[in-house]
Amino acid sequence: MTQAILELQRIEKAFPGVKALDQASLNVYPGRVMALMGENGAGKSTLMKVLTGIYSMDAGQIHYQGQPAAFKGPRDSQQAGISIIHQELNLIPEISIAENIFLGREITNRFGRILWDKMHEKADKLLARLNVKRPSNTLLGELSLGEQQMVEIAKALSFESKVIIMDEPTDALTDKETEFLFKVINELRDQGCGIVYISHRLKEIFEICDDITVLRDGKFIGECTVKSTNEDTLIEMMVGRKLEEQYPRIAVQSGDTRLEVKNLTGKGIHSVSFHVKRGEIVGVSGLMGAGRTELMKMIYGALPYQSGDVLLEGESIHSKTPQEGLANGIAYISEDRKGDGLILGLSVKDNMTLSALKHFSQGAQIQHKSEVMAVDDFIELFNIKTPTREQLIGNLSGGNQQKVAIAKGLMTRPNVLILDEPTRGVDVGAKKEIYQLINKFKAEGMSIILVSSEMPEVLGMSDRIFVMHEGKISGEFGAKQANQELLLACAVGKNISKDVA
Numbered sequence: 001m002t003q004a005i006l007e008l009q010r011i012e013k014a015f016p017g018v019k020a021l022d023q024a025s026l027n028v029y030p031g032r033v034m035a036l037m038g039e040n041g042a043g044k045s046t047l048m049k050v051l052t053g054i055y056s057m058d059a060g061q062i063h064y065q066g067q068p069a070a071f072k073g074p075r076d077s078q079q080a081g082i083s084i085i086h087q088e089l090n091l092i093p094e095i096s097i098a099e100n101i102f103l104g105r106e107i108t109n110r111f112g113r114i115l116w117d118k119m120h121e122k123a124d125k126l127l128a129r130l131n132v133k134r135p136s137n138t139l140l141g142e143l144s145l146g147e148q149q150m151v152e153i154a155k156a157l158s159f160e161s162k163v164i165i166m167d168e169p170t171d172a173l174t175d176k177e178t179e180f181l182f183k184v185i186n187e188l189r190d191q192g193c194g195i196v197y198i199s200h201r202l203k204e205i206f207e208i209c210d211d212i213t214v215l216r217d218g219k220f221i222g223e224c225t226v227k228s229t230n231e232d233t234l235i236e237m238m239v240g241r242k243l244e245e246q247y248p249r250i251a252v253q254s255g256d257t258r259l260e261v262k263n264l265t266g267k268g269i270h271s272v273s274f275h276v277k278r279g280e281i282v283g284v285s286g287l288m289g290a291g292r293t294e295l296m297k298m299i300y301g302a303l304p305y306q307s308g309d310v311l312l313e314g315e316s317i318h319s320k321t322p323q324e325g326l327a328n329g330i331a332y333i334s335e336d337r338k339g340d341g342l343i344l345g346l347s348v349k350d351n352m353t354l355s356a357l358k359h360f361s362q363g364a365q366i367q368h369k370s371e372v373m374a375v376d377d378f379i380e381l382f383n384i385k386t387p388t389r390e391q392l393i394g395n396l397s398g399g400n401q402q403k404v405a406i407a408k409g410l411m412t413r414p415n416v417l418i419l420d421e422p423t424r425g426v427d428v429g430a431k432k433e434i435y436q437l438i439n440k441f442k443a444e445g446m447s448i449i450l451v452s453s454e455m456p457e458v459l460g461m462s463d464r465i466f467v468m469h470e471g472k473i474s475g476e477f478g479a480k481q482a483n484q485e486l487l488l489a490c491a492v493g494k495n496i497s498k499d500v501a
Contacts, residue, residue, distance in 0.1 A: 002029055003029075004029050004063075005163060006026075006051075006065075006082070007026075007027050007028075007061075007062070007064075008026040008051060008061075009061045010023045010025060010059065011047060012057060012058045012059040012060055013050055013058055014058055015387075015395070021043045021218045022217070022218040023219060024043055024047050024215055024218055025213075025220040026047060027213070027223065028163055028195075029194055029210075029211065031189055031192045031194070032189065034195065034196050035211065035226070036048075036215070037212055037234065037237075037238055038221075038238055038427070039238055039428075040425075040430050041217075041396075041399065042215040042217065042238070042427075043217075043219075044167075044198050045198075045397065048167065048196070048198075051077065052071060052084050052165075053070075064163075078161070081159075081161045081162035081163060083156040083159045083161040084156070084167065085153055085156045085165065085169055086152070089148055089152055089338075090152070091155075092140065095140060096137050096139055097139075097154075098119050098136035101123050101154055101155045106119060123158075124136045126154040126157055126158055129154075129184060130150045130154055130181065131177070131180040144172075145172040145336060146173045146174055146177055149172045150181075153166075157184070162194065164195050164196070165195075166185075166195065166196065166197050166198065166199075167198045168199055168200070168425050169181060169197075170199065170201065170204060171425050174289070175287070182208050185197075185208055186208075200427045200428065200431075202231050205226065206226055206231070209226050211224070212225070214234070216240060235428050235429075238427065238428065238429065239428065239429040246428065246456075248439060249462075249479075250439045252280075253279065254278060254463065256277060257277050257314075258276060258277060258447040259275065259276045259299075259311070259312055259416050260276075260314075261275070261308070261310055263309070264305055264307075264310065266303065266304060268471045269294055269295050270471045272472065274466055274473065276416065276447040276449060277447065278445045279442055279443065279444075279445045280442070280448070280463050280464070281438065281448045281461055282448070282449050282462060282463065282466070283452065283461065283464070283466075284296075284451040284458075284467075285452070285453075285465055285466075285468070286469060287469070287491045288453065290469055290491065291472075292420075293420055294471075296449065299319070299325075299330065299418070300322060300331075301320055301325035302322050304320070312328055312329065312330070312415070329414050329415035330414055330416045330418065331417050331418065332418040333418065333420060334405070334420055335424060337398075337405045342408075344392070344393055345394065346393060347392060347393065348384070348386050348388075348389050348390070348391050348392075348396070348404055349371070351393045351405075351408060352378060352404055353375060354408065355408055355412050356412045357371075359412070378407040383403075383430075384396075384400050385400050398425040399425060402423070406434065410441070414446070416446075417441065417446055417448050417449070418448075419448065419449065419450050419451065421453065423457065435460075455484045455487055455488070459484065464476070464479065465479070465482050465487065467487055469491055474490040475487070475489075475490030
């Protein structure tokens with residue numbers, strides 16, 4: 001192995017009530033991709049924030065290009081040649097793509113006037129490299145979440161860094177976008193860049209990475225090459241135990257139809273019909289942009305629809321706002337927990353009970369004791385890693401934030417639970433915990449719609465699956481008939497006859 005370009009040795013970092021890093025170490029090698037693995041809360045993001053100067057370390061050493069290093073902040077580390085693509089987007093929707101890419105370091109002439117043509121030309125080249133078919137003068141807010149992620153990646157590439165850290169870079173990307181990102185990663189590797197790749201998608205680790213470092217509970221567990229390990233060994237290193245079954249679907253005798261959607265039509269949705277029974281999980285598959293999220297938001301009341309019917313327990317309903325959706329017994333857990341699901345400046349408790357305060361109210365008075373008891377029950381049930389219920393949600397790891405977002409929906413005691421990408425950015429151990437909770441509520445008779453871009457997840461957890469393509473249902477299958485080939489064929493619009501169990 002060549003000499004590491006970047007070494008983090010025995011790093012320690014504590015916050016009130018929790019030791020986030022305890023002798024954590026990481027080596028990054030030039031011309032190689034190092035996967036940084038671990039469960040949510042293992043310390044991966046904290047370690048990267050220590051590296052880039054967002055947090056100061058309590059103990060340990062950083063060596064960069066053979067010299068001791070200590071960065072005062074992200075700008076300092078960027079100027080030294082270390083860039084980070086954060087899991088949570090750090091972009092401004094109200095300005096253009098080019099302005100986002102070069103924010104704070106605009107291309108100017110000697111009088112300080114911005115050279116817009118030159119800036120747009122550079123930005124367009126970066127976008128072309130990532131196959132983003134948008135002119136760089138487009139307002140960022142007009143882009144999809146996946147396209148915005150590609151802009152974040154383009155911004156990191158613009159620094160021409162020697163070390164690039166990618167924190168869950170494919171979370172919001174389509175398969176095609178991921179393909180182009182991997183092409184760029186291979187180019188960077190060939191140019192001698194050292195890359196840190198943080199992801200919970202094991203398939204990606206074995207496809208694009210050369211080496212793996214595993215953290216658990218803030219501690220360094222081990223470093224190995226990708227060629228020398230396998231998924232089972234890696235999972236065991238991450239969680240400290242064997243996971244016997246990744247998708248623990250349970251058999252439940254489903255009841256009567258609870259939710260029925262008939263010929264629903266709205267922006268991007270064309271005459272969609274389906275139903276969900278009591279105690280049933282219906283999976284929704286399809287490529288990004290197929291209309292899955294739009295359809296779910298129409299049912300919930302977050303988006304309007306033009307025609308069609310939504311029936312709950314045989315009665316027609318029309319939720320025009322999320323509040324009406326909740327009142328009708330429908331809860332929707334958004335794919336974008338930061339934008340739609342959580343308020344990062346509020347506590348775990350306040351986020352969890354925000355939509356369900358009426359259940360803890362007597363007249364105009366909130367029954368704080370019962371509210372606290374319910375929150376503590378969910379923290380225990382979901383195994384949420386937080387020092388206290390009063391901890392700011394923004395201080396939790398992405399996976400623990402996701403658990404709070406799901407608990408928030410369940411607090412409203414819904415009959416129908418819509419989960420839109422419920423395990424995005426969640427590690428394998430936490431995923432299994434979420435699946436077991438889904439099974440628990442399924443067994444209690446809840447009707448669940450599971451929207452996911454991960455085909456193994458849809459196939460592993462659903463009783464029935466329908467696939468969307470360009471706003472329509474292009475295929476529907478029973479769990480026993482469905483496979484990845486069928487779902488993908490329907491997702492790209494191939495005409496396959498329906499086969500409903």
